[in-house]
Every structure is written in C-alpha cells, then in structure tokens.
Amino acid sequence: MAQLIDGRKWAAVSRAETAQSVAMLVQKGITPGLAVILVGDNPASESYVRGKEKAAREVGITSQLIRLPVETTETELLHWIDLLNRDPLCHGILVQLPLPDHIAAERVIEAISPAKDVDGFHTQNIGALSVGLPAIVPCTPLGVMKLLAYESVPIAGAHAVIIGRSNIVGKPMASLLLAQSATVTICHSKTHDLASITRQADILVAAVGRPKMVTGDMIKPGAVVIDVGINRTDEGLVGDVDFASASTVAAAITPVPRGVGPMTIAMLLHNTVTAALRT
Ligand code: NDP
Numbered sequence: 001m002a003q004l005i006d007g008r009k010w011a012a013v014s015r016a017e018t019a020q021s022v023a024m025l026v027q028k029g030i031t032p033g034l035a036v037i038l039v040g041d042n043p044a045s046e047s048y049v050r051g052k053e054k055a056a057r058e059v060g061i062t063s064q065l066i067r068l069p070v071e072t073t074e075t076e077l078l079h080w081i082d083l084l085n086r087d088p089l090c091h092g093i094l095v096q097l098p099l100p101d102h103i104a105a106e107r108v109i110e111a112i113s114p115a116k117d118v119d120g121f122h123t124q125n126i127g128a129l130s131v132g133l134p135a136i137v138p139c140t141p142l143g144v145m146k147l148l149a150y151e152s153v154p155i156a157g158a159h160a161v162i163i164g165r166s167n168i169v170g171k172p173m174a175s176l177l178l179a180q181s182a183t184v185t186i187c188h189s190k191t192h193d194l195a196s197i198t199r200q201a202d203i204l205v206a207a208v209g210r211p212k213m214v215t216g217d218m219i220k221p222g223a224v225v226i227d228v229g230i231n232r233t234d235e236g237l238v239g240d241v242d243f244a245s246a247s248t249v250a251a252a253i254t255p256v257p258r259g260v261g262p263m264t265i266a267m268l269l270h271n272t273v274t275a276a277l278r279t
Pocket of ligand 1: 140186
C-alpha cells in the first residue's frame, strides 16, 4: 500500500516557515500585504478567496479583499490593478480566476506588476522561470515541488511524466522538474497511448481535470503519484487519479482532498513574502 503524502501536514509546516519570515519582515518595519480581487460571485471562487484570506491572516500577512460586481468593465478592473501596483503597502496582487467572459484574463494578468504577481502567471515570471532566472513561480507546481522536497523524493535523473500542459500547472511543472534535472515528458489530450508513457514514470503528476482517469494499471510499481486534479462529483471532491487502484501500485501518493490543494494556498503566502522581501 502506498505511503500517503499528507499535503495538509506539509502545508502547515510551510505556513510556519512563512510565519517566521513574516515576523522577521515585521521587525524591519515591513508587513507583507496581499490584495485579492474577486469579480462576480462564483461560489467556488468565493470559497477559494475566503480560504486564501484566512490563511494569509494566520501567518501575519495583511490581506484585503476587493469585491467587484460582475458587470465591472475591464477598464475598471485595470484601474484597480494600477492603484494596487502603485500602493507601497501592497506586495502581492491576485485576481481570482475565472473572470467574467467580457474581461480578457490575459490582459488583466499582464497589467499586474511582475514584482507583485504572486500567482506567477505574468509572462515575465513564466519566461524567467523557463530560463532559470529568479521568478515568482505559480503556486500549484511550486507546491508540488515542495511536497517532493519534504518527502525527500529523488528528482535528478528520475523520469517525471506530467499529464496536462496548461500555463498554470503543466508547463511550469515541467520547467521546475527539468530545472532539478528530471527527464520530463508532458502528455496532453492528443498524446497516443497515454498509459504506455505514464507506466514509465518514476514521478507521475496528473493535472487534467478528469475524475479518476489515471488508474492503477497506468502506474509503474513504486512510482510517486501527485494528483493535482480537483473534480466536483456526486461523491464529493475527487482527483484525476483513481486512488483505490493507484495506491496499491504506487510507493507514495497524494490524496484529494488534503494533497496538493493545501500546498497551493501555502505557496501563495510564500510568494507574497518573497515579493515583500524583494521590496
Ligand atoms: P486545463 O483544463 O487548463 O488543462 C488540462 C490539461 O489536461 C490540458 O493540457 C489537456 O490537454 C489535458 N487533457 C485533457 N484531457 C486529457 C486526456 N484524456 N488525456 C491526456 N491529457 C488530457 O486544467 P488546469 O491545468 O488548470 O487544471 C488541471 C486540474 O488541476 C483541474 O482538475 C483543476 O481543477 C486542478 N487544479 C488544482 C489546483 C490545486 O490547487 N490542487 C490548482 C489548479 C488546478 P490539451 O492541452 O491537449 O487540451
């Protein structure tokens, strides 16, 4: 039976590390500040935003939530971002996605100062990450790297297979694993014979958004399996990995919930402190 990688436990460890950094900054007269912008009233976004705010407050980060009505125009939203870019008390800006259809998320993300882009989605941060320069790294793949480090999973020389090539998970995940000398394969919806590739993985990261699509027979015995997926189903939240069959084959596996999710929030706090340290 696979060892459980307890994201909730490791997120608490990470938050404690961040709280220490916050205390150090406060002694120097800098209180890290995070601004979260929520446009509209998507219930899932509401719950994510509340979780982020609460976690920020608990480590001593000042957090302000800017709630804007669903009819907010792109120009109005860009104006808010401009104000926050110039606010010296605000070190991190997060615009909760998805945005209403009439607002172009790419333009909004590009308007955030790269130094305050605590989601790590700005092309300047993504570019810096891919060439190995200091960057603010997207929270979910950064959280996965932290989990692998906390669990002492060997990465150099390992074959890491990532299912999913999104800009926020799959691609930065590949850059981070490659930077630590894994041999990286990225799979996606056009990949032929997915199982033959996933069965080669020493580290398998599933970031697809399809409930339980990765089954035990797709996993190499002894692999480390990281399930990024969050799927709302009739049986509650489930990942992209079929935990029951996968956990009989893998050496270690993250559950859903309480796996990667808590690490994502912990990394948002980490990124906010990193941004404040650089001011
Ligand atoms: P996207 O929808 O942006 O990307 C999904 C990727 O999966 C795409 O690259 C797509 O390929 C690929 N894919 C879809 N179907 C298949 C298939 N049958 N076989 C192989 N690949 C396939 O999703 P995200 O990256 O934003 O998120 C992925 C999952 O992670 C979601 O469940 C999301 O909720 C979750 N998530 C969890 C977070 C956390 O904190 N734990 C944070 C962010 C996301 P193609 O490019 O060809 O379309």
